[in-house]
Each structure stands twice: as structure tokens, then as C-alpha cells.
Amino acid sequence: MQIQLNNIGKRYNREWIFRHFNYQFNSENSYAITGANGSGKSTLLQVIAGAILHTEGSVEMKNEELKMKNDELYKCVSIAAPYLELVEEMTAKEMLEFHSNFKLLKHSVTEILQIAGLLKAADKQIRYFSSGMKQRLKLAQAFLSDTPVLLLDEPTTNLDADGITLYHNLINNYTKNKLVIISSNDQQEYNFCNEIIEIGHYK
Numbered sequence: 001m002q003i004q005l006n007n008i009g010k011r012y013n014r015e016w017i018f019r020h021f022n023y024q025f026n027s028e029n030s031y032a033i034t035g036a037n038g039s040g041k042s043t044l045l046q047v048i049a050g051a052i053l054h055t056e057g058s059v060e061m062k063n064e065e066l067k068m069k070n071d072e073l074y075k076c077v078s079i080a081a082p083y084l085e086l087v088e089e090m091t092a093k094e095m096l097e098f099h100s101n102f103k104l105l106k107h108s109v110t111e112i113l114q115i116a117g118l119l120k121a122a123d124k125q126i127r128y129f130s131s132g133m134k135q136r137l138k139l140a141q142a143f144l145s146d147t148p149v150l151l152l153d154e155p156t157t158n159l160d161a162d163g164i165t166l167y168h169n170l171i172n173n174y175t176k177n178k179l180v181i182i183s184s185n186d187q188q189e190y191n192f193c194n195e196i197i198e199i200g201h202y203k
């Protein structure tokens with residue numbers, strides 16, 4: 001999998017968040033996007049994910065192994081971020097089963113919940129989850145979806161020490177052969193990354 005960003009820029013009203021961003025992200029490699037709060041890290045990640053539109057430039061996703069139409073490229077990307085909402089009326093089990101209609105999972109729903117430490121809460125509505133439990137579920141959904149691209153935005157947000165250990169276990173066990181891009185200022189979240197991108201260089 002390869003993602004090519006060509007002269008990407010994003011503007012809100014008259015303010016450019018970033019501009020003239022040229023970069024090639026390659027499979028089996030890991031990247032960290034760093035920068036001050038409000039510098040555009042999350043915005044760039046969402047542009048890569050296709051969640052928001054860029055103002056100028058182009059984004060190209062190439063996958064020689066998977067021949068897909070442009071409207072099917074979402075099947076190649078998984079993302080976990082603090083601002084992405086879960087359907088709180090669903091149980092954890094129902095949410096993962098619903099998600100499996102769109103993307104293949106690497107394990108059964110029961111196994112995923114066990115890996116995330118949420119098996120006892122499988123039939124509990126997400127509205128009653130703590131913020132840390134919700135983050136565990138988001139990470140499990142992203143890491144254990146069978147996609148070649150994994151995007152993470154501040155992945156240890158709301159996690160306690162055990163949750164941070166879970167995050168590192170997921171990194172060690174479920175990122176092989178993936179293209180991983182992390183938006184973060186916390187080195188413990190991205191210290192394994194091969195390349196560091198400072199978003200402030202693209203103002």
C-alpha cells in the first residue's frame with residue numbers, strides 16, 4: 001500500500017493550516033506526525049483518511065494487491081481518534097459485529113473483546129463505558145480490522161497504565177505489513193516509528 005500526497009494544503013476561512021505538503025507513505029513503514037497543539041496534526045491525518053477534504057493538491061492511494069474502485073478505498077483504512085464517536089446505544093459486541101459488515105476482522109468478536117480486556121462488558125451498552133473503555137474499544141476496532149493502513153490520533157488518550165500496555169502490545173503484535181501513521185506529541189505513542197514529520201515545517 002502506498003499513499004502519495006501531492007502539494008496538499010488545507011485552509012479554514014483565510015488561514016492555512018498547512019500547505020505545500022508533499023510526502024510518500026509506504027507499506028510496512030511507520031510514521032509520526034508531530035507538532036504543537038493546534039498545528040494541524042489531526043487535520044492532516046483526517047485528510048489522509050479521506051474524512052475531510054483538502055483545499056489544494058491531491059491524495060493518491062495505490063494498492064497493487066487489492067484492485068478497488070475509489071469508493072471502496074475505505075476498506076483499506078482503519079482509524080482510531082478521540083473525536084470519532086461510537087454508537088452508544090449499541091453494546092460492544094453489537095458495535096464490532098456491525099463494523100464487520102464493512103471491514104474484515106482478524107479475529108472473532110469474542111476474541112477481540114478479550115484482547116481489549118472488555119469481554120466482561122461485551123453485552124453492556126457503550127454509553128455506560130468509561131472513557132478508557134471506549135478508547136480500548138476504538139483501538140481494538142482499528143488494530144484488529146484487516147486493513148493495510150492504520151491511522152492513529154493520540155492513541156493513549158484516556159488510557160491508564162494497563163491500557164497503555166495494551167496499546168504497546170497491539171503495536172507489537174498487529175502492525176506487521178501495515179502502513180502506520182500516528183498523530184501525536186507523546187513519544188511513548190510513536191517511539192517505534194521509522195520517520196518523524198514535523199507539521200510546523202509546512203506552514
